[in-house]
Amino acid sequence: MSEPLLKVRDLRMEFPLNATLARRLRRSDLEVLRAVDGVDLEIERGEVLGLVGESGCGKSTLGRCLVGLYEPTAGEIRFDGATLPARRDKATRRRMQMVFQDPYSSLNPRMTVRQTLGELLRVHHVVPRNQVDARCKELLDLVGLGPRSLDAYPRQFSGGQRQRVSIARALALEPDLLVADEPVSALDVSVQATVLNLLDSLRELLGLTILFIAHNMAVVRHVCDRVSVMYLGRIVETARTPDLFADPRHPYTRGLLSAVPRLTPGRASTAVAVIGDPPSPIDIPAGCRFRSRCPIAQEICAEADPRLERHDAQPGHEAACHFADEHSPGPVHHAETRA
Amino acid sequence: MSEPLLEVRDLSVEITLSRGTIHAVDGVSFALEPGAAMGLVGESGCGKSMTLRAILGLLPRPGRITAGQVLFNGKDLVKGGQRGLREVRGGSISMIFQEPMTALNPVMRVGDQIAEGPRYHLGWSRSAARDRALELMRMVGIPDPRRRMRAYPHELSGGLRQRVMIAIALSSEPQLILCDEPTTALDVTIQDQILKLLQALRRDLGVAIVFVTHDLAVIAQTCETLAVMYAGRVVETGRVEQMFREPHHPYTLGLLRSVPDFDVVRDSLEAIPGMPPDLASTFTACRFAPRCQFAQDDCLAGEVNLREIDGGRSVACLHDDACAAAASADPVIARV
Amino acid sequence: MATAAAPIVTEPLVVERHRGFRERWYRTPSFVAGLVIIGTMLTLAVLAPVIAPYDPNHQDLTQLLQGPSSQHWLGTDNLGRDVWSRMLYAARVDLQVAFLAVCFPFIIGTVLGCISGFYGGWADTGVMRFVDVVVAFPFYVLIIALVFVLGPGTRNIYIAITLVGWVSYARILRGEILVAKRQEYVLAARGAGFGDARIVMRHLLPNVITQAIVFAMSDIVLDLLAIVTLGYLGLGIQPPTADWGTMIADGEQFLTTHWQLSTFPGVAVVIVGLGLSLLGDGLADLLRPE
Numbered sequence: 001m002s003e004p005l006l007k008v009r010d011l012r013m014e015f016p017l018n019a020t021l022a023r024r025l026r027r028s029d030l031e032v033l034r035a036v037d038g039v040d041l042e043i044e045r046g047e048v049l050g051l052v053g054e055s056g057c058g059k060s061t062l063g064r065c066l067v068g069l070y071e072p073t074a075g076e077i078r079f080d081g082a083t084l085p086a087r088r089d090k091a092t093r094r095r096m097q098m099v100f101q102d103p104y105s106s107l108n109p110r111m112t113v114r115q116t117l118g119e120l121l122r123v124h125h126v127v128p129r130n131q132v133d134a135r136c137k138e139l140l141d142l143v144g145l146g147p148r149s150l151d152a153y154p155r156q157f158s159g160g161q162r163q164r165v166s167i168a169r170a171l172a173l174e175p176d177l178l179v180a181d182e183p184v185s186a187l188d189v190s191v192q193a194t195v196l197n198l199l200d201s202l203r204e205l206l207g208l209t210i211l212f213i214a215h216n217m218a219v220v221r222h223v224c225d226r227v228s229v230m231y232l233g234r235i236v237e238t239a240r241t242p243d244l245f246a247d248p249r250h251p252y253t254r255g256l257l258s259a260v261p262r263l264t265p266g267r268a269s270t271a272v273a274v275i276g277d278p279p280s281p282i283d284i285p286a287g288c289r290f291r292s293r294c295p296i297a298q299e300i301c302a303e304a305d306p307r308l309e310r311h312d313a314q315p316g317h318e319a320a321c322h323f324a325d326e327h328s329p330g331p332v333h334h335a336e337t338r339a
Numbered sequence: 340m341s342e343p344l345l346e347v348r349d350l351s352v353e354i355t356l357s358r359g360t361i362h363a364v365d366g367v368s369f370a371l372e373p374g375a376a377m378g379l380v381g382e383s384g385c386g387k388s389m390t391l392r393a394i395l396g397l398l399p400r401p402g403r404i405t406a407g408q409v410l411f412n413g414k415d416l417v418k419g420g421q422r423g424l425r426e427v428r429g430g431s432i433s434m435i436f437q438e439p440m441t442a443l444n445p446v447m448r449v450g451d452q453i454a455e456g457p458r459y460h461l462g463w464s465r466s467a468a469r470d471r472a473l474e475l476m477r478m479v480g481i482p483d484p485r486r487r488m489r490a491y492p493h494e495l496s497g498g499l500r501q502r503v504m505i506a507i508a509l510s511s512e513p514q515l516i517l518c519d520e521p522t523t524a525l526d527v528t529i530q531d532q533i534l535k536l537l538q539a540l541r542r543d544l545g546v547a548i549v550f551v552t553h554d555l556a557v558i559a560q561t562c563e564t565l566a567v568m569y570a571g572r573v574v575e576t577g578r579v580e581q582m583f584r585e586p587h588h589p590y591t592l593g594l595l596r597s598v599p600d601f602d603v604v605r606d607s608l609e610a611i612p613g614m615p616p617d618l619a620s621t622f623t624a625c626r627f628a629p630r631c632q633f634a635q636d637d638c639l640a641g642e643v644n645l646r647e648i649d650g651g652r653s654v655a656c657l658h659d660d661a662c663a664a665a666a667s668a669d670p671v672i673a674r675v
Numbered sequence: 676m677a678t679a680a681a682p683i684v685t686e687p688l689v690v691e692r693h694r695g696f697r698e699r700w701y702r703t704p705s706f707v708a709g710l711v712i713i714g715t716m717l718t719l720a721v722l723a724p725v726i727a728p729y730d731p732n733h734q735d736l737t738q739l740l741q742g743p744s745s746q747h748w749l750g751t752d753n754l755g756r757d758v759w760s761r762m763l764y765a766a767r768v769d770l771q772v773a774f775l776a777v778c779f780p781f782i783i784g785t786v787l788g789c790i791s792g793f794y795g796g797w798a799d800t801g802v803m804r805f806v807d808v809v810v811a812f813p814f815y816v817l818i819i820a821l822v823f824v825l826g827p828g829t830r831n832i833y834i835a836i837t838l839v840g841w842v843s844y845a846r847i848l849r850g851e852i853l854v855a856k857r858q859e860y861v862l863a864a865r866g867a868g869f870g871d872a873r874i875v876m877r878h879l880l881p882n883v884i885t886q887a888i889v890f891a892m893s894d895i896v897l898d899l900l901a902i903v904t905l906g907y908l909g910l911g912i913q914p915p916t917a918d919w920g921t922m923i924a925d926g927e928q929f930l931t932t933h934w935q936l937s938t939f940p941g942v943a944v945v946i947v948g949l950g951l952s953l954l955g956d957g958l959a960d961l962l963r964p965e
Contacts (some may be wrong), residue, residue, distance in 0.1 A: 044702035054526040067866050093868035110881040119877070120867055158614060166863075173867060188382045189553055193597035193608035200607070215527060222599035222608065259531035261556035263600045264672040265580045268560050272535050274528040276482075277496040 003081055005209050006177060008041040011075030013061050020282045033282050037063040037233030037320055047310055048210040050224030059213050067096045094124055097170035101182040103162035107154035113179040114150045116130055120172045139168040160191035183212045196223060217260045229253045232289045233281055235308055239317035249319035252290050296323055343370040344547050345515055348405035352389050359619040363389045365571040376541060376548040378558035381568035382615055387551045391517050395432060396424040430460050433508035436556060437520040439500035443492040449503045456510035475506040480536060498529035515547045534561055538593030541584045567591045570615050572624040573645060577652030583672045587659035589631045595671040602673035699961060706957020712950030720766035729757035731764040731917045740933055749939055762939060765917040772829055773899040777891050779837040784844020785887060788873055792852030806842045814839060818901050827910045836898055844887050851883035885962035892955030896948040905946055917946055
């Protein structure tokens with residue numbers, strides 16, 4: 001098998017807190033927020049990898065590290081067979097683009113769609129200058145917006161339409177990897193479906209590789225080929241989507257799954273899925289980071305930090321839990337499938 | 340059937356802006372029995388939050404109630420004016436908001452905020468109110484309440500803040516709690532905790548709940564009855580299970596089909612095409628007709644009003660049979 | 676590139692048309708009022724050589740300290756000069772100096788504010804410490820002291836006002852940039868590989884400059900008052916060139932007998948100030964994107 005499009009090894013992103021000059025000089029009591037704390041990740045060409053977790057688990061930070069918006073503190077990012085330098089050039093940046101969560105702040109309010117797209121096409125010489133306009137129209141067409149939208153300002157669009165413009169902007173540079181950071185969570189339910197369907201069809205049409213960051217398990221299941229579950233800065237479970245939903249190995253994944261509200265009345269369990277709040281990323285527990293909320297934690301969990309590894313699960317299914325081999329006590333999930 | 344606790348009759352809310360008058364809520368009616376839980380769903384801008392706010396007279400500035408009654412224990416809150424409202428506000432009716440950070444006073448300790456209700460509304464002494472606050476914090480599952488009492492809102496996590504909000508809502512022993520998207524800003528695991536807390540409180544205290552949300556799955560878990568709102572009107576009401584199993588209004592069906600569900604996995608989601616209408620315009624046809632897959636010529640003849648069908652349900656659709664048939668041919672929710 | 680497949684639903688473009696500056700300015704009352712006042716003042720100033728009935732510096736010693744009459748609309752001063760003519764010529768000088776004096780601090784403050792806000796770190800610390808030093812002195816005291824050191828004259832007034840005035844613009848721009856640079860559209864621009872210069876000029880500046888423009892309107896008033904004050908103290912525009920400040924100062928000794936000598940230039944300053952304030956308020960409304 002060829003090398004995956006993106007391969008991340010032990011990526012870390014730390015943000016220093018209250019770094020006043022005096023503290024920096026002393027170095028001792030420097031507080032550090034470990035947003036991404038040793039992430040290993042691979043994305044194959046043409047696949048959609050889901051990245052789920054609660055807010056503050058570092059999934060957005062990870063996405064921003066990947067597209068080069070943040071310089072990671074440590075770790076290696078290999079992209080298309082080459083290790084990326086800390087500071088990337090324009091050509092490399094172009095190959096990874098991002099769709100942001102908030103459709104209201106992700107477009108420049110003082111630029112029309114034509115200006116936004118045209119600037120990208122011109123600066124990166126994507127097409128010859130005389131074809132920029134035609135290309136803008138094609139891009140809008142691709143995301144299902146008419147040519148009338150070209151000279152509109154962002155405020156003239158609804159949330160769903162803005163998200164389409166955002167997607168068009170990301171696609172303008174013909175990226176190999178699209179990082180979609182919660183692209184639908186700010187939208188109305190009825191509009192979410194249109195954007196999800198759009199991403200789905202674009203992926204088929206353009207052969208895009210997508211990292212889909214989300215907190216909604218049902219959305220992830222609908223969109224992704226594989227899923228990685230993130231907790232407090234680290235991936236705790238990775239599997240193909242059907243395997244993850246049928247046979248979750250990490251207690252956190254099981255909790256996330258049973259916390260999702262069900263459309264079918266009476267389907268939800270009566271017990272609380274995961275107790276308590278996630279600990280602060282400034283003060284990550286020693287040993288297993290999930291043990292403070294884990295229903296099956298034992299003594300060993302406080303001593304050893306479990307590695308992300310395949311237990312007796314399906315190939316490609318890895319979990320970071322000392323008890324991932326034991327039969328899952330949680331509700332195993334059976335869903336009806338409809339065309 | 341017992342006397343309803345809350346009855347909203349033909350409620351209309353208008354917002355007057357420079358570009359015209361927006362009919363945010365247009366003739367909404369529903370009733371709620373003591374201890375019952377009702378959901379109010381719809382897209383943003385459909386008037387669900389406005390309806391909820393109108394019940395307590397908490398409309399944002401240019402908005403006002405132009406018609407209708409809000410009967411609480413048989414007393415009309417609209418006619419009662421500000422004085423009548425102040426009596427029930429934070430007394431027999433309390434409210435929980437979406438964003439607990441902005442709904443809590445940032446410079447007041449949470450213990451004092453919870454104790455404020457008993458002191459102000461029930462005239463309790465300082466120490467009695469404090470004990471009550473402690474008891475409430477335990478009841479809503481705040482760990483280490485003695486220490487947390489002295490905390491300021493910003494020192495608490497989102498989930499704990501929402502628990503504090505619920506404790507405040509419970510402090511005056513209300514008969515009804517109005518919830519305005521109380522879990523939308525929270526993570527799934529925390530949402531799950533809060534929903535289960537609300538269910539437990541309802542079971543133990545017998546308090547009635549009106550639950551405004553855009554998330555149908557949340558409704559499925561918390562409410563028995565449901566009113567679906569579209570463009571300022573109620574388009575379908577009934578019992579949640581029946582409505583989800585066999586929706587009679589195409590909009591309800593559309594909402595159900597557009598969300599990816601856990602128990603039923605589909606290849607592609609069905610979006611509702613188009614956008615909701617501008618509420619400043621006047622309507623001469625079914626408001627949903629332009630987006631409706633079942634629409635016929637007669638839908639354009641005039642506004643379609645809510646009418647009762649069997650099973651205690653009401654629907655505002657001329658072709659509800661076609662919709663129900665389509666829904667039962669391809670059920671939205673899992674067979675039990 | 677092919678068109679995407681069927682499931683995409685094309686939503687109609689939101690009907691509400693974008694109303695640009697050109698279509699809205701005349702619906703903003705304060706902007707129109709300000710425009711009329713300032714426009715009139717500027718026209719009078721520009722046309723001073725045409726409309727002024729007398730040479731502003733011509734002394735008619737037979738007509739000292741006359742009251743308003745059909746010959747001299749606003750009367751004459753103690754040297755027999757026509758007050759109306761002097762007012763018109765003073766408007767030329769004062770308005771020109773006030774408007775120009777705003778330009779330099781505006782540019783310098785904007786550039787430094789952008790650098791400080793966008794890069795942060797040492798650049799920010801450096802610029803802001805410098806701002807703190809300037810702000811530590813009262814505005815007028817510093818200007819008067821500077822002009823006193825540099826010597827009177829238009830050029831030195833510019834220098835003094837620039838040295839003191841840039842700090843406000845730097846502070847405004849820095850604050851606005853600090854907020855704007857966290858917006859996702861700026862992250863998107865960075866993710867697209869754009870250089871810092873392009874991000875600042877194309878994506879940040881158009882979104883933050885409006886605050887500075889609105890402030891500039893009130894700043895012109897401040898500068899005008901500073902110039903008038905300097906003129907009053909004898910540090911401003913040097914005689915015999917007419918200037919409202921000097922006119923107020925000269926008229927002061929006759930205040931009990933000939934009140935109009937000080938009052939009319941004073942009223943002119945107030946009217947210009949009012950006009951600029953209205954213009955600033957109107958601009959603030961008009962330049963908001965939503």
